[in-house]
Amino acid sequence: xxxxxxxxxxxxxxxxxxxxxxxxxxxxxxxxxxxxxxxxxxxxxxxxxxxxxxxxxxxxxxxxxxxxxxxxxxxxxxxxxxxxxxxxxxxxxxxxxxxxxxxxxxxxxxxxxxxxxxxxxxxxxxxxxxxxxxxxxxxxxxxxxxxxxxxxxxxxxxxxxxxxxxxxxxxxxxxxxxxxxxxxxxxxxxxxxxxxxxxxxxxxxxxxxxxxxxxxxxxxxxxxxxxxxxxxxxxxxxxxxxxxxxxxxxxxxxxxxxxxxxxxxxxxxxxxxxxxxxxxxxxxxxxxxxxxxxxxxxxxxxxxxxxxxxxxxxxxxxxxxxxxxxxxxxx
Amino acid sequence: xxxxxxxxxxxxxxxxxxxxxxxxxxxxxxxxxxxxxxxxxxxxxxxxxxxxxxxxxxxxxxxxxxxxxxxxxxxxxxxxxxxxxxxxxxxxxxxxxxxxxxxxxxxxxxxxxxxxxxxxxxxxxxxxxxxxxxxxxxxxxxxxxxxxxxxxxxxxxxxxxxxxxxxxxxxxxxxxxxxxxxxxxxxxxxxxxxxxxxxxxxxxxxxxxxxxxxxxxxxxxxxxxxxxxxxxxxxxxxxxxxxxx
Numbered sequence: 001x002x003x004x005x006x007x008x009x010x011x012x013x014x015x016x017x018x019x020x021x022x023x024x025x026x027x028x029x030x031x032x033x034x035x036x037x038x039x040x041x042x043x044x045x046x047x048x049x050x051x052x053x054x055x056x057x058x059x060x061x062x063x064x065x066x067x068x069x070x071x072x073x074x075x076x077x078x079x080x081x082x083x084x085x086x087x088x089x090x091x092x093x094x095x096x097x098x099x100x101x102x103x104x105x106x107x108x109x110x111x112x113x114x115x116x117x118x119x120x121x122x123x124x125x126x127x128x129x130x131x132x133x134x135x136x137x138x139x140x141x142x143x144x145x146x147x148x149x150x151x152x153x154x155x156x157x158x159x160x161x162x163x164x165x166x167x168x169x170x171x172x173x174x175x176x177x178x179x180x181x182x183x184x185x186x187x188x189x190x191x192x193x194x195x196x197x198x199x200x201x202x203x204x205x206x207x208x209x210x211x212x213x214x215x216x217x218x219x220x221x222x223x224x225x226x227x228x229x230x231x232x233x234x235x236x237x238x239x240x241x242x243x244x245x246x247x248x249x250x251x252x253x254x255x256x257x258x259x260x261x262x263x264x265x266x267x268x269x270x271x272x273x274x275x276x277x278x279x280x281x282x283x284x285x286x287x288x289x290x291x292x293x294x295x296x297x298x299x300x301x302x303x304x305x306x307x308x309x310x311x312x313x314x315x316x317x318x319x320x321x322x323x324x325x326x327x328x329x330x331x
Numbered sequence: 332x333x334x335x336x337x338x339x340x341x342x343x344x345x346x347x348x349x350x351x352x353x354x355x356x357x358x359x360x361x362x363x364x365x366x367x368x369x370x371x372x373x374x375x376x377x378x379x380x381x382x383x384x385x386x387x388x389x390x391x392x393x394x395x396x397x398x399x400x401x402x403x404x405x406x407x408x409x410x411x412x413x414x415x416x417x418x419x420x421x422x423x424x425x426x427x428x429x430x431x432x433x434x435x436x437x438x439x440x441x442x443x444x445x446x447x448x449x450x451x452x453x454x455x456x457x458x459x460x461x462x463x464x465x466x467x468x469x470x471x472x473x474x475x476x477x478x479x480x481x482x483x484x485x486x487x488x489x490x491x492x493x494x495x496x497x498x499x500x501x502x503x504x505x506x507x508x509x510x511x512x513x514x515x516x517x518x519x520x521x522x523x524x525x526x527x528x529x530x531x532x533x534x535x536x537x538x539x540x541x542x543x544x545x546x547x548x549x550x551x552x553x554x555x556x557x558x559x560x561x562x563x564x565x566x567x568x569x570x571x572x573x574x575x576x
């Protein structure tokens with residue numbers, strides 16, 4: 001049979017080749033923002049205290065973002081991440097008040113997060129409903145549970161006074177590195193390894209890329225999706241517990257609005273809403289861009305009211321860049 | 332001793348509510364044989380393929396593989412029996428690399444479940460054997476043409492030692508050159524002693540490669556005939572005649 005040749009490496013310049021890697025572009029955008037805000041804030045933006053603050057904020061958001069990105073790659077959404085993170089925080093705070101060891105309370109909260117993820121996933125796959133709608137419902141429902149159980153009254157969580165080890169375990173510092181950043185990096189590396197190098201990652205990409213093809217290749221598409229939902233639930237609960245430990249108290253609005261920030265971060269990082277495409281590194285960089293924007297504006301003395309406007313513009317710009325990059329890759 | 336056919340399908344029925352989509356269909360598939368499954372829209376071709384590939388359970392009938400009665404209740408069952416189904420648009424995932432597609436669902440892994448990348452990269456060599464020279468296993472499948480994708484899917488079926496490949500409209504919407512490429516790949520399957528059921532509307536395409544034709548109408552087999560006993564024109568006339576009947 002006559003041999004045919006495809007996919008020959010083309011003789012293109014290194015800059016042009018780099019310009020087809022989304023993560024490099026997003027990294028460039030975040031560096032550009034750092035430089036911009038450095039000058040706009042007259043140098044305050046890169047002080048050690050602010051860097052520490054940004055690191056912690058990126059980590060708390062990023063933990064949710066990497067889970068959301070994983071789920072989006074699998075072709076589904078989870079709008080309930082904010083409510084689940086708040087519920088995880090509330091569970092730990094309440095159980096601690098009841099005298100339970102906070103480490104045990106953390107394990108219970110993570111278990112509840114996974115269970116909620118499993119409920120989201122099972123409703124989505126068994127009833128063949130759009131996860132966007134299912135998790136919109138559970139987002140509201142779990143927030144309702146939080147209001148009912150707290151009556152809107154904040155819950156104190158001064159675990160640092162009784163269990164400093166728990167505090168240090170979640171939000172302490174190792175040298176100059178905040179522990180939340182270490183957790184974030186550890187989870188990001190684990191998910192990256194799974195997505196890129198494990199058979200389960202191959203199944204996630206396959207299910208998100210074309211569910212019917214994946215099914216035809218004997219991949220259990222429902223199981224793959226439910227596991228992703230469970231991972232998102234667990235990561236959301238973990239981020240919520242981290243936050244309640246850091247700010248030493250829970251309020252009923254904790255985590256509200258974070259679902260859209262998480263989806264925006266994933267999209268900025270190159271995750272496609274249609275599924276099948278995205279990376280954990282990109283999602284992490286997306287979380288970095290959003291956090292840098294928020295803190296950069298504050299440190300530059302610009303009214304916080306501008307934040308949403310700039311965020312909207314950045315999302316659209318980055319999505320345009322992603323589309324251009326995708327076309328270049330295809331060509 | 333008479334050689335058993337690879338697949339022996341006996342009196343298969345499939346109902347969708349009140350619609351009798353497949354009605355008492357029986358046929359055999361011999362090893363290395365290419366069967367052209369022909370029929371108009373709604374003749375029951377796709378339903379029959381879905382029954383054989385485990386997507387749908389039949390309401391009646393028996394299937395024998397190598398003389399043994401078997402049940403195909405899921406795509407996994409079909410695959411375990413050596414039956415691979417290739418739908419043109421659904422054979423591969425465009426957003427994934429060639430290597431990831433090639434081993435999808437059958438990834439070579441170590442004891443911890445991590446992919447053996449080196450092994451996966453060997454798909455390039457495997458495809459080379461059937462005449463597809465692709466330089467990188469990381470090439471996105473979306474950048475391949477329809478014919479090339481069919482080649483990759485067929486190469487995959489051969490590598491995983493399929494005994495029977497079900498090709499659903501493999502030449503639809505392809506250019507003339509691409510059609511020839513796909514037909515060459517189908518011949519490669521025959522040379523490897525792999526049986527093929529080639530479902531198509533296009534009689535000219537299937538006539539060049541098929542050994543036997545199974546013509547369906549209203550869910551029933553109206554002709555099961557060897558290539559030597561019928562011309563392409565006669566198949567067309569039989570279909571047109573059926574339409575006019």
